[in-house]
Amino acid sequence: xxxxxxxxxxxxxxxxxEDGSFNLxxxxxTTLLVSVLMRSGIIEDMRARDIVIDGLDATKKLDEMLRTxxxxxxxxxxxxxxxxxxxxxxxxxxxxxxxxxxxxxxxxNNIAVKEALRRHFKDWKIRWxxxxxxxxxxxxxxxxxxxxxxxxxxxxxxxxxxxxxRETAICCRIPEPIRVARLIARGLTKQRRRHKx
Amino acid sequence: xxxxxxxxxxxxxxxxxEDGSFNLxxxxxTTLLVSVLMRSGIIEDMRARDIVIDGLDATKKLDEMLRTxxxxxxxxxxxxxxxxxxxxxxxxxxxxxxxxxxxxxxxxNNIAVKEALRRHFKDWKIRWxxxxxxxxxxxxxxxxxxxxxxxxxxxxxxxxxxxxxRETAICCRIPEPIRVARLIARGLTKQRRRHKx
Numbered sequence: 001x002x003x004x005x006x007x008x009x010x011x012x013x014x015x016x017x018e019d020g021s022f023n024l025x026x027x028x029x030t031t032l033l034v035s036v037l038m039r040s041g042i043i044e045d046m047r048a049r050d051i052v053i054d055g056l057d058a059t060k061k062l063d064e065m066l067r068t069x070x071x072x073x074x075x076x077x078x079x080x081x082x083x084x085x086x087x088x089x090x091x092x093x094x095x096x097x098x099x100x101x102x103x104x105x106x107x108x109n110n111i112a113v114k115e116a117l118r119r120h121f122k123d124w125k126i127r128w129x130x131x132x133x134x135x136x137x138x139x140x141x142x143x144x145x146x147x148x149x150x151x152x153x154x155x156x157x158x159x160x161x162x163x164x165x166r167e168t169a170i171c172c173r174i175p176e177p178i179r180v181a182r183l184i185a186r187g188l189t190k191q192r193r194r195h196k197x
Numbered sequence: 198x199x200x201x202x203x204x205x206x207x208x209x210x211x212x213x214x215e216d217g218s219f220n221l222x223x224x225x226x227t228t229l230l231v232s233v234l235m236r237s238g239i240i241e242d243m244r245a246r247d248i249v250i251d252g253l254d255a256t257k258k259l260d261e262m263l264r265t266x267x268x269x270x271x272x273x274x275x276x277x278x279x280x281x282x283x284x285x286x287x288x289x290x291x292x293x294x295x296x297x298x299x300x301x302x303x304x305x306n307n308i309a310v311k312e313a314l315r316r317h318f319k320d321w322k323i324r325w326x327x328x329x330x331x332x333x334x335x336x337x338x339x340x341x342x343x344x345x346x347x348x349x350x351x352x353x354x355x356x357x358x359x360x361x362x363r364e365t366a367i368c369c370r371i372p373e374p375i376r377v378a379r380l381i382a383r384g385l386t387k388q389r390r391r392h393k394x
Contacts, residue, residue, distance in 0.1 A: 032394065041238065042368050043377050046384040050394045171239050180240055184381060187243040197229065197247045 012072040013039040014168060016177025017062060019081040020189030022053055029053045031082045032192075034185035035065050038177045041170055045069060046184060054083040056126070059091055066096060073156070073164065074100045077178050078108065079130060084117065086130045089154050099156035101165065103178055107150045108137055142169040149173055209269040210236040211365060213374025214259060216278040217386030219250055226250045228279045229389075231382035232262050235374045238367055242266060243381060251280040253323070256288055263293060270353070270361065271297045274375050275305065276327060281314065283327045286351050296353035298362065300375060304347045305334055339366040346370055 020032035030050040037045035047069075049061040058081045066074075079086050079102060089100045113131055117124035138151045138158055142165045153161050168175035174182075191197055217229035227247040234242035244266075246258040255278045263271070276284050276299060286297045310328055314321035335348045335355055339362045350358050365372035371379075388394055 043240075043380060046381050048385055048388055048394055049392055183240060184243050188245055188385070191245055195246055197245055 011040040012164065013037055013044065013070065014073045014075055014164070014175075014177045015066065015069065015071045016075045016077070016175065016179075016181040017081075017087070018077045018178055018181035018185045019051070019058075020185040020192075022082065022189065023193065025053055025083060032185050032189050033058055033061055033065070033081060034181045034188070035062065035069075036177050036181040036184065037069060037071055038168070038180065041168075041176055043180060048185070048188070051082045051085050053085065054121075055085045056123070058082065058085040059088045062087055063092065063095060066092075071098065073098055075168075075175055075177050076100060076102045077182065078102060078104050079134070080113070084121065084127060086127050088130045089152075090130075090133050093154045097155075099160075100154040101156065101161050101175075102134070102152040102154075103165075103175065104137075104150040104152075105174070107139075108152070110134075140165055142166060142173045142175065146173040208237040209361065209364075210234055210241065210267065211270045211272055211361070211372075211374045212263065212266065212268045213272045213274075213372065213376070213378040214278075214284070215274045215375055215378035215382045216248065216255075217382040217389075219279065219386065220390065222250055222280065229382050229386050230255055230258055230262070230278060231378045231385070232259065232266075233374050233378040233381065234266060234268055235365070235377065238365075238373055240377060245382070245385070248279045248282050250282065251318075252282045253320070255279065255282040256285045259284055260289065260292060263289075268295065270295055272365075272372055272374050273297060273299045274379065275299060275301050276331070277310070281318065281324060283324050285327045286349075287327075287330050290351045294352075296357075297351040298353065298358050298372075299331070299349040299351075300362075300372065301334075301347040301349075302371070304336075305349070307331075337362055339363060339370045339372065343370040 016036045022031040030052055033049050033051045035047045047065045051058045051061050093100055117127050134152050139148045140151045142149050165175055170176055213233045219228040227249050229245050230248045232244045244262045248255045248258050314324050331349050336345045337348045339346050362372055367373055
C-alpha cells in the first residue's frame, strides 16, 4: 500500500478517535464518537457525533467528521467502537490517503472477535470483513518501561509509526490524541447520563 | 482576602471554564458549560453541564462540577456565561478556598454591563451584585508581543497571577485551560446544533 506520510519541518497534526461509555445495549441507543486533532501536544480541534451501539454507522460518521479537517495522520483506538460498531480503516485510508495507526491496550484477539460477531450479529460477515483485512499486529514500547501497546498499521511503515507513537505518548503509554479523545468522550457520556446534558 | 495558593514542587492543577455558543435566546434554551483540568499543559479531566441562556444557574452548576475535583486554581473566562448567566467568583472562592483568575480578551466594561442588565432583566440587581464585587482590572502581557489580556483576581496577588498566566499561555495569549475549555465547548455546541448529538 502506498505511504502518504509527509514529514515536513512542521510537526504532524494527528487525529485521535475514541468512543464514550454506555450502560445499556438496545435499539436506538447511542454513545459519542469523539475526534481530537493535536499537533505537538496542543489540541487544535475537537468534534463529536452520536453513533449507534452495535450499529454500523461509525465509519460514515467519522468520515463526515474528518472531511473538513486538515490532518496528517489518524490514530484509532482499535476498530470496535460503541460495542461492535466497526470503523473500517481501509475505507478511511482510501478516502483521506493519510496513514492510520490502530492502537490497542491489549493484544487484539481476532478469533474471539469473529466468534462474538457470529454469535451476536446476523450481518457478521460484513463486520468480519473489516477486521479480517487488517495487517499484522506489532508490539510497541510507546514509553520506556511501560507496558507495551499493540499496533496495526495502514499506509505507514513500522519505523515511522514507532517514532510518531513515541513522540505522542507524552504522559502515559497511550498517545496523547487518543488519551485526550477518550477523556473527553468518557467525561461527556458519563455526565450526559447523569445530568442529561 | 486570604490567599490559598500553595506553590509546592508539583505543577499547579488549573481548572479552565468556558461556555458553548448559542443561536437563539428564549425560555429554556441552553448551552454548555465546560470545565477542563490541566496540569503542565496536560488535560487531566473534562466536565460539562447544560446552563440556561440568560439564566442564573451557572454558579451552581460549576460548583457541582468542581466539588469532586482536586485542583489548585480556577481560571474563568469572564463572569458572563451563556449570555448574562453570571458565575459568582466570590461564592466559588468561599466554597473552594482556591484562587481565581478571571480572564477577558477585551477590557471589561462594567458600566455597559450594568446598563444591559438594567435594560433586559427584572432581577438585574442580583446580577449586578456579582459584577460589582469584583476587584480592579489589570492589563497583563500573557505572551511576549501579543495583545494584552485583562485580568481580575480573587485570592491571589498580581505577581503570582502573572507567573501562572505566563506559564499557561503556551500557544496563544489565552491560558491553555481556558483555550481548551472553549475549543471543546464551542466544538460540542456547534455540532450539537448541526447533528443533534
